[in-house]
Amino acid sequence: MSSDIISRYNQVQERIDKACKDAGRDPGEVMLVAVSKTKPDEDVLKLIEHGHFHFGENRAKALQDRMESIKNPAAVWHFIGNLQTNKIKYMVERVNWIQSIHKMKALKEVEKRASEINRVINVLIQVNISDEDQKSGCDPEKLEGILKYAQDLKYTKVRGLMGMATFTDDLDVVRPEFKLLKKLRDEHKHLSEGSVDLKHLSMGMTNDLEVAIQEGSTMVRVGTAIFGERNY
Numbered sequence: 690m691s692s693d694i695i696s697r698y699n700q701v702q703e704r705i706d707k708a709c710k711d712a713g714r715d716p717g718e719v720m721l722v723a724v725s726k727t728k729p730d731e732d733v734l735k736l737i738e739h740g741h742f743h744f745g746e747n748r749a750k751a752l753q754d755r756m757e758s759i760k761n762p763a764a765v766w767h768f769i770g771n772l773q774t775n776k777i778k779y780m781v782e783r784v785n786w787i788q789s790i791h792k793m794k795a796l797k798e799v800e801k802r803a804s805e806i807n808r809v810i811n812v813l814i815q816v817n818i819s820d821e822d823q824k825s826g827c828d829p830e831k832l833e834g835i836l837k838y839a840q841d842l843k844y845t846k847v848r849g850l851m852g853m854a855t856f857t858d859d860l861d862v863v864r865p866e867f868k869l870l871k872k873l874r875d876e877h878k879h880l881s882e883g884s885v886d887l888k889h890l891s892m893g894m895t896n897d898l899e900v901a902i903q904e905g906s907t908m909v910r911v912g913t914a915i916f917g918e919r920n921y
């Protein structure tokens with residue numbers, strides 16, 4: 690229903706505002722990325738009309754289709770899923786952020802494709818903080834090498850780190866994982882030079898955004914609480 694999505698969106702904003710207030714943080718420091726995966730364009734358009742512009746998708750094809758059908762130039766697109774190297778070319782044409790880079794090879798491809806079309810892409814380096822799924826992010830030990838490499842890029846701006854916590858309702862499991870991501874950011878902050886600026890921490894989803902904000906998140910990626918349950 691049409692008004693539902695706006696009220697759910699407003700509730701999420703309220704949760705963010707309250708979590709910031711409780712943590713003594715400025716709500717302006719936390720960006721909300723609405724994760725619209727599997728949901729109709731209509732819902733995305735309603736949010737845009739409401740004044741929300743940041744959207745995330747975790748599948749390359751879904752994001753391509755979305756960017757194709759929603760022409761509003763004010764929309765800001767985040768790719769947040771596992772990205773195959775051969776899809777990077779298509780992402781780079783329109784996407785604003787790629788939050789899920791975890792290999793030098795992928796950075797190299799983003800740089801190559803972005804330079805061909807003279808476009809700047811913001812990226813986050815995804816770090817594996819949960820050891821639940823080895824594919825979802827780089828090993829913390831690889832981070833230094835990746836960041837040093839990224840310093841000299843021109844079209845690819847590393848703006849921070851992204852992490853996916855263990856898929857559980859147990860916030861005692863999730864909290865140390867968020868703490869780890871923040872610690873890694875702090876430990877590597879001195880590498881913020883050239884095209885690297887480790888400002889952002891993208892962490893926190895529907896179930897754990899409060900904990901993530903307490904632990905320093907600057908970007909929460911929220912799907913279910915805004916768009917409703919998904920089938921997967």
Ligand SMILES: *Cc1c(COP(=O)(O)O)cnc(C)c1O
Nearest residue numbers: 724747769894895910911912913
């Ligand atoms: C689906 C997804 C989210 C949003 O998850 P919800 O629990 O629905 O809020 C956030 N980040 C990534 C990478 C996702 O794939």
